[in-house]
Structures are given as C-alpha cells and as structure tokens.
Amino acid sequence: MKKYIFLLLVLFAFGCTEQKQPQKFMTYNLRYDNPNEGVNRWDARKSNVVDLIAKYSPDVFGTQEGLHHQLAYLDSALTDYSYVGVGRDDGKKKGEYCAVFYKPAKYDVVQQATFWLSETPEEISVGWDAVLERICTYLLLENKQSGERFYVFNTHFDHIGEQARQNSSKLIYSKITESNPENYPCVLMGDFNLTPETTAIQYLSTVLDETKSLAGENILGPQGSFNAFKHAEPVTDRIDYIFISKGDGKVNQFKIIDDQVDERYPSDHLPVFVEIEF
Template sequence: MKNYIFCLLAIVLFSCSPKEQVQTFMTYNLRYNNPNDGENRWEVRKENVADLILNYQPDVFGTQEGLNDQITWLDSVLTNYSYIGVGRDDGKQKGEYCAIFYKTAKYNVIKQSTFWLSKTPEEISVGWDAALERICTYFLLENKETKQRFYVFNAHFDHVGNIARLNSSKLIFSKITEHNPENYPCVLMGDLNLLPETDPILYLSMQMDDSKGLAGESVSGAEGTFNGFKHDKTVTDRIDYIFISKGDAKVKEYKVIDDQVEERYPSDHLPVLVEMEL
C-alpha cells in the first residue's frame, strides 16, 4: 500500500512539472536601417519583422545589426517584451546593437553587460584584424515561476577578420566560464558570419552543443540562414547559430524560419528558432 501511494505521488508530481522549463529562443539579424536598400529598406519591411516575431512568440530573442531607432521601435510594438543592449560605437546608443529581448511577464533580469570582441573587451575597441567594432551582450535571467536561472549571450562576429573571428569564439567562451561559476545553463546565439566547417565554429562546437545537432529529426525550414535579399533563391549559407552549454538542454525543435510576405523575406537573414527544455 505504501509503495502504491509513493508511486501515485511521483506520477502526480511529474505530471505537474512546470511547463516553463520548455522555452523558445530566437536569433535574428535585422539588417541595419540603410536608406539605400530601396525596396528592402527598413521602413518597408519593419512591420513584417515585428509580425514574424509576434507570430512565433519566442520567450527570448537576440537581434544583430539593429540601430537605436530600430530597437526602440521594436520595443514600442512588442509590448510584452523588454530588452537590454547598447550601441557598439559608444557603449550607449550609437552604432549597431546586439540587443536581447525577453518576455517581461516570465523573467527577471538578474545582471547584464556588454563586452567588445577585442584584446580590451571592457573598452570600446576594434579587435585583432576586424574591420569594425564588434560586441557581445549578455544577461542572466530568472524564470519568475520556477526560479530557474540561465544565461544568454548574443554576438555578432566580424565579416572580414579571420583572426578576430577565431579569437572572438575563444573570448566569448572564456567570458561564459568567468561569469558563470554556478554553472547555470547558457545559451549563445548570434550572427557569427561563418559556415559550420570553419575553425571558429568548430571550436564553439567542441565547447558547447549546437542546437541543430541536438534536434535530431526535429529540424525544419531552410538549410541556410543568409538570404542576402535574394528572395527567389534557395538559402544555403548557414551563418546564424544557437549554442547551448554541454548537457544542459533537450532540443524539441530547431527551425530556420523562411516565411515570406508577398514573396519577400523580412530581412537579409532568416531567424533561427529553437525550442528546448533546459
């Protein structure tokens, strides 16, 4: 009889496990607000970007390339989200952001910061052979209901410097180790401007789990993530990623969202959406 009651209690407790442990993460390069983009300029497509995010409702999503006007506009229309982030040119509002948005009803921000991908990460700087300043923004989130904590790091690697990109991978992983002595789960996302077989990505894949690899057969959407506003071409170049600290997640679904509006992509990158149980 006692064994029966114990088993019954175990079943009840298991069935009542909080659903909040399954969470969705997205990374999305917005393409910066360039008035010279013609029919692909921000003013024409921004509503489509917002609609895509609202349609998929990620719990947390990181953006790359967004300028202050783009980030603040998104913040104004995505009313159930808030964000952290700074401009890479001055550490305030100038230049591109690696902003991270999160559902305010679900999470509290415990701490946050931004560092530069360079030899002097705490200073506004250009790293190694990079063409431009590059940054990584991160925060520690706490789930309001379950009290579970996890980190999210969001980065945008340089598009030119090979040394900078490899060193950026090493720097970010060292920062993850430095700031996470509690060994909370950690999600690393971003536009890394590199294909999967390159050394910086292989390095990260040795240190962390690539969410696509953890998804098994639950992979959908395009193969690549960079479309270059070639709306009628197959997207094959995968340069946007979501990694997770080793052994810390079960990935339920990995999807590269290739939705179009009137046969056009909302940005020159496709967002990556991952549903995982931390």
C-alpha cells in the same frame, strides 16, 4: 490508511516526473536601417519583422545590426517584451546593438553586461584584424515561476577578420565560463559570419552544443540563414547559430524560418528558432 498513503505516493511521483516547460529562443539579424535599399529599406519591412516575431513568440530573442531607433520600434510594437543592450560605438546608443529581448512577465533580469570582442573587452575597441567594433551582450534570467536561471549571450562576429573571428569565439567561451561559476545553463546565439566547417564554429561546437545537432529529425526550414534579400533563390549559407552549454538541454525543435510577405523576406537573414528544455 494504506489507500490514503498510496494516493499520496502517486501524487508525489506525478509531481516529481512533471515535465519542464520548454523555452523558445530566436536569433535574428534585422539588417541595419539603410534608407537607400529601396523595397528592402527598414521602413518598408519593419512591420513584417514585428509580425514574424509575434507569430513565433519566442520567450527570448537576440537581434543583430539593429540601431537604436530600430530597437525602439520593436520595443513599442512588441509590448510583451523588454530588452537590454547598448550601441557598439559608444557603449550607449550609438551604432549597432546585439540586443536581447525577453518577456518580463516570465523572467527577471538578474545580471546584464556587454563586452567588446577585442584584446581589451571592457573598453570600446576594435579587436585583432577586425574592421569594426564588435560586441557581445549577455544577461542572466530567472524564471519567475520556477526560479530556474540561465544565461543568454548574443553576438555578431566581424565579417572580414579571420583572426578576430577565431579569437572572438575563444573570448566568448572564456566569458561564459568566467561569469557562470554556478554552472547555470547558457545559450549563445548570433550572426557569426561563418559557415559550419570553419575553425571558429568548429571550436564552439566542441566546447558547446550546436542546437541543430541535438534536434534529431525535428529540423525544419532551409539549409542556410543568409538570403541577401533574394527571395527566389535557395538559401544555403548558414552563418546564424544558437548554441547551448554542453549537456544542459534537450532540443525539441530547430527551425530556420523562411517566411515571406509578398515575395519578400523581412530581413537579409532568416531567423533561427529553437525550442529547448533545460
């Protein structure tokens, strides 16, 4: 009997110490479909975008700049994924999306929404000194196996308005806090059009954890994420980020992916990839 009880205790202890499965996240600015970009036009590189995403197989990835037909192509080619999102111009299908793709075999969508980065976030609007509509799309996912829930916010900051970028960072953090009374882990990703030393990124790095800072020695890839389609030059400008709510995750790997095909990048941004244990 003592031996039997001992074995039960061992099995129980093993079950309690079983490691959580890491989850893989990616943010990727696709570059909008501009047919005048020659060899870098969408039709010439879209299959390379799909191949890159399939190679790294993130559980969840966010895109920026994708137009509806670009996302429809990804959705049809990447059959393991579904996505949520709306066009920023009309809240439906017009304009660029900040879409979030996820694996429906692994997750259920509990909640989803989009807001505009402006003084009137529930309305289609241009905020502060921005020159274009800017949005943030988010969703609450539930792991079908474990029941674990977490939020993913995906955004694209304005490329001109400094006030807009600073206020957008504060607005997004307030939305994270407001939408999450249960304090589920939260991932914020996107193209912030800002380098690490800027005020808005410093603010977000204070209220959230920037995943590169948690990765220790497990950092791969170039320093920057914006390549401007210049395949032979160093990539030094880092403007794409993945953040996580403070104290909510262990980052096993951080990578800026600089894969090329025939000396060309699939987009003018490099995707940022992280592996996180909540």
